[in-house]
Amino acid sequence: MSTIYNSETPEHARADAFTGGDVPVAVYGLGKMGLPLAAVYADVCSNVTGVDVDPDVVDAVQAGECPVSGEPGLPALVGETVEEGALRATTDIDAAAADAKIHVAIVPTLVDERNNPDLSILQRLLEKVGPGLDAGDVVFIESTVPPGSCRDELLPVLEATSGLTRGEFGLAFCPERTSSGRAIEDIMQSYPKVVGGIDPASTEAARIVYEQLNQQGVIPVDNATTAETVKITEGVYRDVNIALANELAALADPLPVDFNEVADAANTIPFINVHQPGAGVGGHCIPYYPYFLINWLDTEFPLLQTARDVNDSMPDFTVDALHSQFEAIGRDIGAARVLVLGVAYRGNVAETRAAPAKPILKRLSREAGELFVTDPVIDDLSAFAGTEIELSEIETEQFDAIVLVTHHEEFNSINWDGFDPLVVVNGRPSATIDSTKHRVYTIGSGLQARGEL
Numbered sequence: 001m002s003t004i005y006n007s008e009t010p011e012h013a014r015a016d017a018f019t020g021g022d023v024p025v026a027v028y029g030l031g032k033m034g035l036p037l038a039a040v041y042a043d044v045c046s047n048v049t050g051v052d053v054d055p056d057v058v059d060a061v062q063a064g065e066c067p068v069s070g071e072p073g074l075p076a077l078v079g080e081t082v083e084e085g086a087l088r089a090t091t092d093i094d095a096a097a098a099d100a101k102i103h104v105a106i107v108p109t110l111v112d113e114r115n116n117p118d119l120s121i122l123q124r125l126l127e128k129v130g131p132g133l134d135a136g137d138v139v140f141i142e143s144t145v146p147p148g149s150c151r152d153e154l155l156p157v158l159e160a161t162s163g164l165t166r167g168e169f170g171l172a173f174c175p176e177r178t179s180s181g182r183a184i185e186d187i188m189q190s191y192p193k194v195v196g197g198i199d200p201a202s203t204e205a206a207r208i209v210y211e212q213l214n215q216q217g218v219i220p221v222d223n224a225t226t227a228e229t230v231k232i233t234e235g236v237y238r239d240v241n242i243a244l245a246n247e248l249a250a251l252a253d254p255l256p257v258d259f260n261e262v263a264d265a266a267n268t269i270p271f272i273n274v275h276q277p278g279a280g281v282g283g284h285c286i287p288y289y290p291y292f293l294i295n296w297l298d299t300e301f302p303l304l305q306t307a308r309d310v311n312d313s314m315p316d317f318t319v320d321a322l323h324s325q326f327e328a329i330g331r332d333i334g335a336a337r338v339l340v341l342g343v344a345y346r347g348n349v350a351e352t353r354a355a356p357a358k359p360i361l362k363r364l365s366r367e368a369g370e371l372f373v374t375d376p377v378i379d380d381l382s383a384f385a386g387t388e389i390e391l392s393e394i395e396t397e398q399f400d401a402i403v404l405v406t407h408h409e410e411f412n413s414i415n416w417d418g419f420d421p422l423v424v425v426n427g428r429p430s431a432t433i434d435s436t437k438h439r440v441y442t443i444g445s446g447l448q449a450r451g452e453l
């Protein structure tokens with residue numbers, strides 16, 4: 001069997017061995033990002049074992065089915081690669097680790113209730129992978145981790161459990177630079193892959209492998225900590241920029257000014273990229289990554305913490321805006337029927353972690369007369385306050401207010417004229433409320449229409 005790491009075999013021969021299926025791969029974690037990654041690996045090298053602790057996920061993949069929804073091309077790729085024998089799935093981590101020579105970890109890396117980074121799932125996984133490592137194997141970490149993790153936290157686990165020492169096996173950080181809903185495209189061709197190893201041979205091994213997967217090529221960086229910092233920098237850049245937009249969105253009220261128009265105009269200069277203000281920042285990535293610095297290093301990050309605080313205040317900003325509109329028309333929100341549109345953390349994605357809709361609904365359940373909620377992409381709304389209503393039924397009801405928290409494309413076909421005049425708080429400037437009857441307040445734009453109320 002060929003090895004990729006620290007081998008005297010010429011580079012092109014190692015790449016051929018990988019694409020020819022002579023270097024077995026294990027992908028640990030078959031979730032929203034792990035399954036697309038395993039399927040792309042299988043498409044390229046035809047020799048992948050996907051490993052997951054969830055037997056339902058494993059059974060589905062083994063049957064050629066795709067347990068991850070909303071990823072264009074994924075069901076077909078999983079079906080094809082499983083049928084060809086290029087992809088198989090198991091819950092048996094020990095056996096998969098013993099067989100593989102390339103080990104790819106893409107399990108959750110979270111923060112705890114105090115926002116301290118929690119790498120325990122990844123560490124426990126590597127404790128099981130370690131005993132299966134042989135000299136010449138290489139481990140690629142795709143889960144986002146705080147800078148320094150490969151060197152200080154993960155390498156020691158692999159050394160302790162494998163009996164091997166640094167230099168006998170490789171370890172590189174190879175971040176997922178992908179978004180839900182675009183996973184296959186992002187993995188294969190949207191942007192180059194960044195890779196950084198704990199030693200030059202690990203970086204080289206990662207470069208050789210990912211050059212076969214990614215049509216945009218590979219950016220090898222100096223070491224694993226550099227690659228880890230690239231990924232965190234991308235995440236905090238987004239969080240801080242969204243916070244800037246959210247802070248400036250407040251200009252809409254005192255001036256008044258349509259800050260969304262301001263942003264569009266400002267963004268015509270190529271080096272300006274004003275983000276969109278909105279009802280909040282959710283998901284299991286952007287709200288957490290700042291804490292991979294703030295609560296990891298003995299360094300102050302006042303800007304990052306401020307950005308977090310600003311973004312965390314947006315659910316309250318949204319509910320406060322609703323209160324202001326009710327006060328302006330002299331109505332009592334405590335007697336109002338309020339509908340919330342969208343609980344997913346962002347449009348067109350079936351994921352609710354850290355969704356801004358949760359605190360918005362919680363507060364409205366105390367402050368509104370009656371509360372209703374709908375989301376066409378989330379099956380189970382039981383974790384959210386409010387009475388669930390199907391999107392197809394909302395036009396048969398009357399409401400006093402509608403709060404759009406998440407902009408799913410299904411909301412574009414709402415017949416707004418079908419409702420009697422009501423208050424609308426639009427939490428996503430990308431959504432258009434297509435009616436002049438209603439009193440519409442859009443975050444960033446301010447009061448856009450007084451309507452007939």
Ligand SMILES: NC(=O)C1=CN([C@@H]2O[C@H](COP(=O)(O)OP(=O)(O)OC[C@H]3O[C@@H](n4cnc5c(N)ncnc54)[C@H](O)[C@@H]3O)[C@@H](O)[C@H]2O)C=CC1
Pocket residue numbers: 028029030031032033034035051052053054057093106107108109110121124125142143144145176177178179180285
């Ligand atoms: N979802 C996203 O948009 C992005 C995610 N990432 C990174 O990728 C990581 C994984 O993300 P997702 O795939 O979205 O998570 P996910 O929650 O959808 O899936 C994680 C999978 O890992 C499995 N798992 C948990 N412990 C395991 C273990 N010990 N062995 C094997 N499988 C195990 C779970 O059963 C689940 O199927 C994230 O934590 C993040 O660091 C990076 C960029 C984008």
Ligand SMILES: CC(=O)N[C@@H]1[C@@H](OP(=O)(O)OP(=O)(O)OC[C@H]2O[C@@H](n3ccc(=O)[nH]c3=O)[C@H](O)[C@@H]2O)O[C@H](C(=O)O)[C@@H](O)[C@@H]1O
Pocket residue numbers: 144176177178179180235238242275276277278279280281282283284285286345346347
């Ligand atoms: C720039 C970008 O697309 N970043 C991705 C991000 O994915 P994620 O699914 O979290 O989407 P996101 O568009 O950053 O949105 C996060 C949250 O921020 C909100 N949001 C987003 C952009 C914006 O201008 N204003 C805003 O309020 C969204 O509604 C959502 O609640 O985080 C991923 C990750 O790092 O895990 C990363 O791989 C992805 O590239």
